Amino acid sequence: LVLWTDAGPWKVTLIDTSVDLAIDAAIMRRLGQARKAELMSVHPVVDGQAGLLFIDGVLVRTLTAGVHGFWNVGRMVQIKVVDLKRQSLDVAGQEVLTKDRVTIRVNIAAEYRVVDPVKAVSMVKDFSEALYRALQYAFRKTLGALTLDQILEKKVTIDEEAAAKVRADMAEIGVEVSDIALKDVILPGEMREILNQVVSAEKQAEANIIRRREETNATRSLLNTARVMAENPVMLRLKELEALETIAGKVERLTVHNGTGGLLNDLVKLRDS
Structure with a gap:
């Protein structure tokens, strides 16, 4: 490069791209101002993410949050961005055959986060797909060993052995799994009708038991x-007077022919002397 000395002074900086393709932030800004963007490729990595730098298909290093620029000098530069924040994964509409041969559909949810992005990207093709398959297998194993009544009564979650295997398998590829839960159990239409009939019959039986219990208590109270009254004539007489008061309150006119003695002794008489 030939330059006029009068326009100087000039300073030349040589960059060996065979050592590192990364561009310093200040030089990257100057290239942008000079409209020489074709000389570089720019890759942003936001907070909460990790960028894996591949050069010619080889993993070189992990990039932190920021804007990263690399020289375009005939080498292939790729950045794979991995989200490190906690995420949820839903496995919806999975058909499972229970122990009593009832086919149900379940919705499963799990919380996870990537703790080692290098392992998560290099050991499996898709770590979220690997977690999806692991959850499928674990719940098939768990629910397949239970009857429909057990599943509905216990609101079953994944058993500890299956959950531990899911967490261990995912930990090997750099993924930490926290919560694993069974969100919904969806029954076939005819099975829902049968269960509704069963529940209705059970509630009716419970109502009959309560009704008989109350009748028994009322009869026992009446017997007491x-x-x-049989052991206490005064109590019997008070009951007679209460009955008389009730009768008098329901009639418009009460005619007494033989005096108050007849009113008290003859009108209301629950038993012979």
Whole structure:
């Protein structure tokens, strides 16, 4: 490069791209101002993410949050961005055959986050797909060993052995799994109708038991009252007077022909002397 000395002074900086293709931030800004963007490729990595730098298909290093520029000098530069934040994964509409041969559909949810992006990218093709398959297998194993009644009564979650295997398998590829839960159990239409009939019959039986219990208590109370009146004539007389008061309150006119003695002794008489 030939330059006029009068326009100087000039300073030349040589960059060996065989050592590192990364561009310093200040030089990257100057190239942008000079409209020489074709000399570089720019890759942003936002907070909460990790960028894996591949040069010619070889993993070189992990990039932190920021804007990263690399020289375009005939080498292939690729950046794979991995989200490090906690995420949820839903496995919806999975058909499972229970122990009593009822086919149900379940919705599963799990919380996870990537703790080692290098392992998560290099050991499996898609770590979220690997978690999806692991959850499928674990719940098939768990629910397939239970009857439909057990599943509905216990609101079953994944058993500890299956959950531990899921967490261990995912930890090997750099993924940490926290919560694993069974969100919904969806029954076939005819099975829902049968269960509704069963529940209705059970509630009706419970109502009949309660009704019989109350009738028994009422009869027992009446028997106790009769026993007290039989042993206590004064109590019996008070009951007679209460009956008389009730009758008098329901008639418009009460005619007494033989005096108050007849009113008290003859009108209301629950038993012979």
